[in-house]
Amino acid sequence: LMFNPGWMGDYVDFLLPLDEYMDKWDPDWDDIHSGFQEWENTYGGKRYSLTLDGDIIxxxxxxxxxxxxxxxxxxxxxxxxxxxxxxxxxxxxxxxxxxxxxxxxxxxxxxxxxxxxxxxxxxxxxxxxxxxxxxxxxxxxxxxxxxxxxxxxxxxxxxxxxxxxxxxxxxxxxxxxxxxxxxxxxxxxxxxxxxxxxxxxxxxxxxxxxxxxxxxxxxxxxxxxxxxxxxxRSMTFGGWILGVAKDSKNPEAAYMVLWYMLGP
Known part of the structure; x- marks a missing residue:
């Protein structure tokens, strides 16, 4: 799923937490600015998305x-x-x-x-x-x-x-x-x-x-x-993030698609 991070609160019940897969398959998390990690990717202490596009002006x-x-x-x-x-x-x-x-x-x-x-x-x-x-x-x-x-x-x-x-x-x-x-x-x-x-x-x-x-x-x-x-000041739109649907039949494979898309 690709969506604006401002909608995370609405989507979170339909998303799969990614912590397990991120710990196993490191998506170079430290390369993402901490502001995006905290505001875009994390909700309620769990990580639900990876940043695709970090928009600023x-x-x-x-x-x-x-x-x-x-x-x-x-x-x-x-x-x-x-x-x-x-x-x-x-x-x-x-x-x-x-x-x-x-x-x-x-x-x-x-x-x-x-x-x-x-x-x-x-x-x-x-x-x-x-x-x-x-x-x-x-x-x-x-x-x-x-x-x-x-x-x-x-x-x-x-x-x-x-x-x-x-x-x-x-x-x-x-x-x-x-x-x-x-x-x-x-x-x-x-x-x-x-x-x-x-x-x-x-x-x-x-x-x-x-x-x-x-x-x-x-x-x-x-x-x-x-x-x-x-x-x-610049202005951070937030960009776009990618997540995995909670009812995915192959969640690890879905995560790996994101990992591949966003990798170096």
């Missing part, structure tokens, strides 16, 4: 542009600080504005600094990235004492306002963008910066093939500076 940027001397000089002259992957969401707005340009002289914008997966539904992930930053140092979706939603808090409003500003700087049609549209725009060389799932990094060769001289860089998503301290 990362920032990808055009390293060749950010390190270009002419771009660096022009950026510093306009904004007063060095061109670099943005540490804050306010800096990301500067990046979005600076790189938004007409590259072929036809009077139409054809290159942008930044864009999100902004289609309804998908957009919530990219909003949460901002919300957890603006709500630092203790981001909460609900008031811990009253359980009242904090969607109207000043921090939530600041996050939404930043999101709206990035939408205004993004390519036309971005409100219909999901995974493929954002990925394609970056890999085809139409964006200077993007925030996406970790799968994209290993496909850097597509960008470098499509755009001669292009190089991909990697960084944490932007954050927010408060009282002189920078709060930068």
């Amino acid at each position: 990362m920032m990808y940027y055009r390293k060749d542009l950010f390190e270009n001397p002419k771009e660096k000089t022009a950026f510093k002259a306009k904004y007063g600080y060095e061109l670099a992957p943005p540490k804050t969401w306010d800096q990301l707005l500067d990046i979005g504005e600076f790189f938004r340009r007409d590259t072929d002289g036809d009077g139409k914008i054809d290159f942008w600094g930044y864009a999100d997966q902004a289609k309804r539904g998908r957009s919530f992930y990219w909003y949460l990235l901002r919300y957890i930053a603006y709500s630092s140092p203790d981001p909460q979706l609900f008031d811990p004492e009253t359980m009242e939603p904090l969607i109207n808090s000043p921090e939530a409003i600041n996050a939404l306002e930043n999101y709206q500003k990035t939408i205004d700087l993004a390519p036309p049609g971005v409100l219909g963008w999901e995974w493929d549209e954002l990925y394609s725009a970056f890999m085809k060389g139409n964006l200077a910066l993007s925030i996406h799932w970790p799968d994209e990094g290993k496909r850097h060769v597509e960008l470098e093939t499509a755009v001669p001289g292009a190089q991909m860089g990697y960084a944490l998503p932007p954050g927010v500076e408060k009282d002189g301290k920078l709060y930068q």
Whole structure:
């Protein structure tokens, strides 16, 4: 069975504990980050799953542009600080504005600094990235004492306002963008910066093939500076995990399939 770890509580009564098989057939358990082991794979002190995909959000940027001397000089002259992957969401707005340009002289914008997966539904992930930053140092979706939603808090409003500003700087049609549209725009060389799932990094060769001289860089998503301290956070979706049904007729063989799939 493959499922999101957030559903473990619903599925656990139908899953087979894997401790016996993991002790016998070591799945290189120590190679899995302890956070995934504890949150994704373990329930009630027993291990019910193996991690297939540990999703986090990362920032990808055009390293060749950010390190270009002419771009660096022009950026510093306009904004007063060095061109670099943005540490804050306010800096990301500067990046979005600076790189938004007409590259072929036809009077139409054809290159942008930044864009999100902004289609309804998908957009919530990219909003949460901002919300957890603006709500630092203790981001909460609900008031811990009253359980009242904090969607109207000043921090939530600041996050939404930043999101709206990035939408205004993004390519036309971005409100219909999901995974493929954002990925394609970056890999085809139409964006200077993007925030996406970790799968994209290993496909850097597509960008470098499509755009001669292009190089991909990697960084944490932007954050927010408060009282002189920078709060930068990624976001762990949880990814996908694999388990064995409790009524499996050949549970050890089923476990061995998982062991083979997830092995080195």
